[in-house]
Amino acid sequence: EDQVTQSPEALRLQEGESSSLNCSYTVSGLRGLFWYRQDPGKGPEFLFTLYSAGEEKEKERLKATLTKKESFLHITAPKPEDSATYLCAVQATGANNLFFGTGTRLTVIP
Amino acid sequence: DAGVIQSPRHEVTEMGQEVTLRCKPISGHNSLFWYRQTMMRGLELLIYFNNNVPIDDSGMPEDRFSAKMPNASFSTLKIQPSEPRDSAVYFCASSLQGKSQPQHFGDGTRLSIL
Numbered sequence: 001e002d003q004v005t006q007s008p009e010a011l012r013l014q015e016g017e018s019s020s021l022n023c024s025y026t027v028s029g030l031r032g033l034f035w036y037r038q039d040p041g042k043g044p045e046f047l048f049t050l051y052s053a054g055e056e057k058e059k060e061r062l063k064a065t066l067t068k069k070e071s072f073l074h075i076t077a078p079k080p081e082d083s084a085t086y087l088c089a090v091q092a093t094g095a096n097n098l099f100f101g102t103g104t105r106l107t108v109i110p
Numbered sequence: 111d112a113g114v115i116q117s118p119r120h121e122v123t124e125m126g127q128e129v130t131l132r133c134k135p136i137s138g139h140n141s142l143f144w145y146r147q148t149m150m151r152g153l154e155l156l157i158y159f160n161n162n163v164p165i166d167d168s169g170m171p172e173d174r175f176s177a178k179m180p181n182a183s184f185s186t187l188k189i190q191p192s193e194p195r196d197s198a199v200y201f202c203a204s205s206l207q208g209k210s211q212p213q214h215f216g217d218g219t220r221l222s223i224l
Contacts, residue, residue: 032210043114043201043215044153051210087153091210096141097166098213102152 002027004101006088012107013078021073021086021104029093033071035064036087038103044087078108112136114216116202122222128190131219134183135204143203143213144177144187153201159185160207192223 003026036044048057050066089098115134143158157167179185203213
């Protein structure tokens with residue numbers, strides 16, 4: 001059965017304090033791993049898709065990496081506007097649907 | 111470009127009433143997904159459609175839930191009769207069908223059943 005575990009559940013950072021969020025996954029065959037950002041009262045907003053181990057994607061202060069068992073979302077010098085819940089999801093080979101983790105709630109303090 | 115549009119944004123109703131949630135996907139997208147989000151269980155897929163045809167409804171919790179997609183630009187999720195445990199935020203998402211196409215989400219309907 002597909003499984004996605006995100007850690008930590010919550011993370012508080014000072015502005016400028018870099019850190020990483022973890023997404024561990026178990027899937028029969030990985031078609032893609034997705035990162036989303038969700039703000040309160042809003043739907044998840046797509047950030048990245050990663051397809052194979054060793055791949056990296058960057059967007060502003062965020063960089064996502066992928067291994068065969070986990071993905072990391074690295075946040076460099078975060079700002080208060082980066083505060084949100086970050087969701088990881090996997091798509092299995094041959095499937096169209098996504099299986100989501102429960103997210104990491106990030107708070108960046110000025 | 112307009113994103114996924116859901117209505118209503120908030121719904122408060124009494125137990126036993128029928129509830130209908132509505133979704134307009136992004137124009138040109140041919141896959142549509144309904145999710146439910148709760149604090150305890152996170153985002154759970156309820157059902158998804160490809161080209162207006164239901165493909166997987168294994169996430170629909172009970173016969174009280176039903177979903178339709180009469181055309182490419184409209185879908186409904188209906189709960190009848192509603193129960194307090196149905197209280198959650200319901201999201202609709204759409205995507206292009208194909209390898210690893212990202213899903214784009216609406217802002218959800220916050221449903222409270224009293």
